[in-house]
Amino acid sequence: xxxxxxxxxxxxxxxxxxxxxxxxxxxxxxxxxxxxxxxxxxxxxxxxxxxxxxxxxxxxxxxxxxxxxxxxxxxxxxxxxxxxxxxxxxxxxxxxxxxxxxxxxxxxxxxxxxxxxxxxxxxxxxxxxxxxxxxxxxxxxxxxxxxxxxxxxxxxxxxxxxxxxxxxxxxxxxxxxxxxxxxxxxxxxxxxxxxxxxxxxxxxxxxxxxxxxxxxxxxxxxxxxxxxxxxxxxxxxxxxxxxxxxxxxxxxxxxxxxxxxxxxxxxxxxxxxxxxxxxxxxxxxxxxxxxxxxxxxxxxxxxxxxxxxxxxxxxxxxxxxxxxxxxxxxxxxxxxxxxxxxxxxxxxxxxxxxxxxxxxxxxxxxxxxxxxxxxxxxxxxxxxxxxxxxxxxxxxxxxxxxxxxxxxxxxxxxxxxxxxxxxxxxxxxxxxxxxxxxxxxxxxxxxxxxxxxxxxxxxxxxxxxxxxxxxxxxxxxxxxxxxxxxxxxxxxxxxxxxxxxxxxxxxxxxxxxxxxxxxxxxxxxxxxxxxxxxxxxxxxxxxxxxxxxxxxxxxxxxxxxxxxxxxx
Amino acid sequence: xxxxxxxxxxxxxxxxxxxxxxxxxxxxxxxxxxxxxxxxxxxxxxxxxxxxxxxxxxxxxxxxxxxxxxxxxxxxxxxxxxxxxxxxxxxxxxxxxxxxxxxxxxxxxxxxxxxxxxxxxxxxxxxxxxxxxxxxxxxxxxxxxxxxxxxxxxxxxxxxxxx
Ligand SMILES: Cc1ncc(C[n+]2csc(CCOP(=O)(O)OP(=O)(O)O)c2C)c(N)n1
Numbered sequence: 001x002x003x004x005x006x007x008x009x010x011x012x013x014x015x016x017x018x019x020x021x022x023x024x025x026x027x028x029x030x031x032x033x034x035x036x037x038x039x040x041x042x043x044x045x046x047x048x049x050x051x052x053x054x055x056x057x058x059x060x061x062x063x064x065x066x067x068x069x070x071x072x073x074x075x076x077x078x079x080x081x082x083x084x085x086x087x088x089x090x091x092x093x094x095x096x097x098x099x100x101x102x103x104x105x106x107x108x109x110x111x112x113x114x115x116x117x118x119x120x121x122x123x124x125x126x127x128x129x130x131x132x133x134x135x136x137x138x139x140x141x142x143x144x145x146x147x148x149x150x151x152x153x154x155x156x157x158x159x160x161x162x163x164x165x166x167x168x169x170x171x172x173x174x175x176x177x178x179x180x181x182x183x184x185x186x187x188x189x190x191x192x193x194x195x196x197x198x199x200x201x202x203x204x205x206x207x208x209x210x211x212x213x214x215x216x217x218x219x220x221x222x223x224x225x226x227x228x229x230x231x232x233x234x235x236x237x238x239x240x241x242x243x244x245x246x247x248x249x250x251x252x253x254x255x256x257x258x259x260x261x262x263x264x265x266x267x268x269x270x271x272x273x274x275x276x277x278x279x280x281x282x283x284x285x286x287x288x289x290x291x292x293x294x295x296x297x298x299x300x301x302x303x304x305x306x307x308x309x310x311x312x313x314x315x316x317x318x319x320x321x322x323x324x325x326x327x328x329x330x331x332x333x334x335x336x337x338x339x340x341x342x343x344x345x346x347x348x349x350x351x352x353x354x355x356x357x358x359x360x361x362x363x364x365x366x367x368x369x370x371x372x373x374x375x376x377x378x379x380x381x382x383x384x385x386x387x388x389x390x391x392x393x394x395x396x397x398x399x400x401x402x403x404x405x406x407x408x409x410x411x412x413x414x415x416x417x418x419x420x421x422x423x424x425x426x427x428x429x430x431x432x433x434x435x436x437x438x439x440x441x442x443x444x445x446x447x448x449x450x451x452x453x454x455x456x457x458x459x460x461x462x463x464x465x466x467x468x469x470x471x472x473x474x475x476x477x478x479x480x481x482x483x484x485x486x487x488x489x490x491x492x493x494x495x496x497x498x499x500x501x502x503x504x505x506x507x508x509x510x511x512x513x514x515x516x517x518x519x520x521x522x523x524x525x526x527x528x529x530x531x532x533x534x535x536x537x538x539x540x541x542x543x544x545x546x547x548x549x550x551x552x553x554x555x556x557x558x559x560x561x562x563x564x565x566x567x568x
Numbered sequence: 569x570x571x572x573x574x575x576x577x578x579x580x581x582x583x584x585x586x587x588x589x590x591x592x593x594x595x596x597x598x599x600x601x602x603x604x605x606x607x608x609x610x611x612x613x614x615x616x617x618x619x620x621x622x623x624x625x626x627x628x629x630x631x632x633x634x635x636x637x638x639x640x641x642x643x644x645x646x647x648x649x650x651x652x653x654x655x656x657x658x659x660x661x662x663x664x665x666x667x668x669x670x671x672x673x674x675x676x677x678x679x680x681x682x683x684x685x686x687x688x689x690x691x692x693x694x695x696x697x698x699x700x701x702x703x704x705x706x707x708x709x710x711x712x713x714x715x716x717x718x719x720x721x722x723x724x725x726x727x728x729x730x731x
Binding site for chain 1: 582585589623626627638
């Protein structure tokens with residue numbers, strides 16, 4: 001049966017079980033939209049800016065085991081989408097982006113709304129395709145889904161010229177696809193796994209450090225089993241939160257630039273470090289030379305060989321899906337004789353408990369001004385620690401990471417790698433759509449929220465009852481904090497002047513707005529908001545203007561060279 | 569250290585820019601890059617001469633392998649290998665220079681491909697170092713134009729790169 005390219009694309013998406021397409025129409029995708037219009041299986045979510053479409057598809061992927069799809073038009077549609085694509089790429093989020101392109105005959109002619117989509121997006125996708133012949137379209141879409149979801153996941157883009165979506169070809173959709181040039185190693189090496197377990201069982205000061213790979217590979221259960229079996233301390237990167245229960249006594253809190261004192265100290269002073277689906281990035285281990293100074297053996301499990309020994313040399317590299325490797329390790333540990341040296345591990349725990357006694361996340365409460373940390377703690381309480389929480393980028397993001405103790409994976413949705421302000425609200429839309437009925441909160445700042453504020457309109461159209469928790473300090477807080485610490489209090493362009501009245505703004509979009517100015521009103525306002533199950537509520541918390549995030553490892557410093565709140 | 573990487577890559581539009589883009593985005597050196605289809609026209613073979621510490625070369629190899637269109641990567645400098653580069657040089661060949669150029673070309677086992685009464689065009693094949701040596705041996709003033717292909721390489725003996 002001969003179908004048009006547009007029909008083929010929609011059929012392919014249906015075959016892949018796609019429920020939602022997040023997108024925005026335009027000339028080059030009119031054929032595709034026409035086919036979407038003619039069917040009912042795939043629902044389209046019309047965003048208000050293409051960046052929002054990609055972030056929404058991203059949030060959809062991150063908070064589920066499904067795959068988000070975005071569709072945008074050529075030229076400005078694509079360039080608007082690039083921030084979203086780069087965001088997903090940096091955090092290895094599986095996603096498929098379909099873009100329209102000018103007709104093949106017009107490519108290279110500087111045609112209206114032409115841009116070199118494949119060229120512009122090349123450095124920020126796992127792979128991309130320009131489909132020049134409709135006969136290749138179905139196979140290309142199959143490959144796109146396959147590439148996005150296997151190995152180290154990531155966004156894959158398919159660029160379809162307008163004449164290709166019009167031309168016809170026989171319909172057939174392959175069940176599976178293989179590519180001779182793409183064979184990621186997915187099974188960890190048995191010998192290496194054995195060696196790793198051996199090392200772990202002989203450790204005197206062991207530490208387990210986990211990252212986003214655990215969440216992406218749905219390895220949380222396997223990880224939890226292993227960590228509990230070993231009885232060792234466990235920390236997590238920003239991206240890994242929820243991979244191991246945040247309320248578990250073995251969890252020492254997040255590590256890194258704004259990590260806990262105890263996690264950073266234990267990272268530095270351990271003798272055996274197990275890194276799982278994490279990549280030792282600059283925000284996590286600080287200055288690598290300083291990190292090296294301490295002598296420790298490192299085991300590193302990751303699906304991406306290029307993540308191993310990139311920034312830190314490791315002793316036992318294991319390439320493979322982290323979940324399978326962890327399962328293997330669990331089996332080996334279970335069948336090993338009880339470990340010797342238990343007393344040493346106990347002494348190590350005593351040391352860690354002493355670090356914990358510093359209570360590095362303590363902050364001064366206030367009766368007159370709302371402390372942002374307090375809002376997050378109350379949010380945690382009122383949502384029973386069980387909400388999906390998205391965030392933007394800045395201090396508020398760090399406070400959620402520190403004070404909202406995620407017990408489950410895929411609950412904490414934030415842009416860690418690219419650090420994209422504007423991510424939170426559109427991401428929350430994708431989260432809410434794929435988790436209907438779930439509690440979804442977007443914790444944001446008054447600067448970040450304005451970067452994709454237009455999506456309030458999308459939320460209205462699709463009845464998305466997201467709760468926006470705006471920690472409004474009238475500053476680009478994180479920028480102001482750096483200026484305070486490292487630029488002599490010169491607050492260059494970080495004051496947010498001329499802020500809108502967020503309550504009125506929310507109301508103008510048809511939502512509920514609440515302004516909260518007194519600490520005593522925080523809990524009540526949150527309760528009131530979360531009781532409104534059907535409505536989006538915009539909570540504008542007027543918070544302490546000059547609160548800082550502690551602990552802090554200044555850029556370029558060693559992991560243990562932390563600034564603590566009490567020291568200032 | 570100098571390394572010669574041999575890469576088998578799908579013969580597809582865009583593969584070359586993915587590879588060169590990787591080098592520029594991550595700040596790796598490219599000394600030379602050559603590429604042409606293999607006996608199997610669906611596949612191209614690329615030779616990249618680069619330099620860096622062992623750690624950097626390891627990362628380059630891993631990053632190349634990560635590209636979806638890259639089929640195989642081998643560091644030829646890991647073992648015995650043959651390296652060849654072709655150079656065409658146009659030199660001034662008048663008066664007493666004329667005999668001298670002919671003699672030098674013979675010593676370096678080059679060939680004169682084109683002759684005018686004032687110039688020679690010389691073809692020379694060898695390792696990069698040999699071509700450098702030739703250019704150093706002649707007076708800089710007589711060189712009118714040079715063009716080099718960049719190195720191609722292949723493993724010695726049973727070292728074979730194919731799928
Ligand atoms: C798109 C983008 N532009 C600039 C930055 C740099 N940046 C990081 S945090 C920040 C301030 C964020 O302010 P706000 O949203 O009010 O959050 P706060 O830090 O006050 O909690 C800025 C400008 C960024 N991360 N993303």
